[in-house]
Amino acid sequence: DAGVTQSPTHLIKTRGQQVTLRCSPKSGHDTVSWYQQALGQGPQFIFQYYEEEERQRGNFPDRFSGHQFPNYSSELNVNALLLGDSALYLCASSFTDPATNEKLFFGSGTQLSVL
Amino acid sequence: AQKITQTQPGMFVQEKEAVTLDCTYDTSDPSYGLFWYKQPSSGEMIFLIYQGSYDQQNATEGRYSLNFQKARKSANLVISASQLGDSAMYFCAMRDLSGYSTLTFGKGTMLLVSP
Numbered sequence: 001d002a003g004v005t006q007s008p009t010h011l012i013k014t015r016g017q018q019v020t021l022r023c024s025p026k027s028g029h030d031t032v033s034w035y036q037q038a039l040g041q042g043p044q045f046i047f048q049y050y051e052e053e054e055r056q057r058g059n060f061p062d063r064f065s066g067h068q069f070p071n072y073s074s075e076l077n078v079n080a081l082l083l084g085d086s087a088l089y090l091c092a093s094s095f096t097d098p099a100t101n102e103k104l105f106f107g108s109g110t111q112l113s114v115l
Numbered sequence: 116a117q118k119i120t121q122t123q124p125g126m127f128v129q130e131k132e133a134v135t136l137d138c139t140y141d142t143s144d145p146s147y148g149l150f151w152y153k154q155p156s157s158g159e160m161i162f163l164i165y166q167g168s169y170d171q172q173n174a175t176e177g178r179y180s181l182n183f184q185k186a187r188k189s190a191n192l193v194i195s196a197s198q199l200g201d202s203a204m205y206f207c208a209m210r211d212l213s214g215y216s217t218l219t220f221g222k223g224t225m226l227l228v229s230p
Binding site for chain 1: 119150152157158159160161162165206208215216217218219220221222223
């Protein structure tokens with residue numbers, strides 16, 4: 001059973017460029033969340049997708065956008081890259097059931113470097 | 116707003132000894148869940164243990180146990196019989212159980228296990 005897979009593993013971009021990161025959730029999961037982890041920090045919630053809609057959003061600017069496809073996979077897009085966007089981007093999947101201790105499964109992340 | 120505080124940037128322990136990683140939290144939500152994740156150098160966040168705010172007993176998962184003191188708002192992770200493979204970053208996180216599965220993380224503690 002494949003877990004959460006993310007691509008690419010590493011990416012180097014320059015300021016002002018745009019980037020797309022991809023995530024395939026764990027089999028059976030319908031919810032995808034994205035987190036940004038700066039060096040030396042804990043992950044910070046960017047947004048969550050469920051039923052192809054953005055269901056919840058953290059404190060990130062509109063330059064960060066996403067999409068969820070019918071097969072539950074997801075993309076994270078960042079426009080007009082800034083040096084401060086350099087971070088590890090983690091995708092997490094889960095099965096939506098608010099009544100349970102819904103456990104998130106994380107991928108290994110995409111390391112984005114902005115030069 | 117929820118907040119997680121991990122005051123130990125780094126901890127050292129010898130193999131086979133027990134170690135406690137500290138976590139305090141702050142929330143106004145009456146129903147919440149507390150998680151511990153392990154992040155090795157590969158980047159993936161690995162779920163270790165979960166404690167619900169209404170659980171009467173402390174959670175245990177193999178060598179991991181969670182020392183939950185609700186009145187003190189603390190949720191310390193205890194690793195018994197440390198192994199070399201336990202060397203990693205450890206993150207405490209929480210979520211509001213009345214909402215969606217979004218997590219608030221602490222800054223983490225680096226654990227180094229020596230032979």
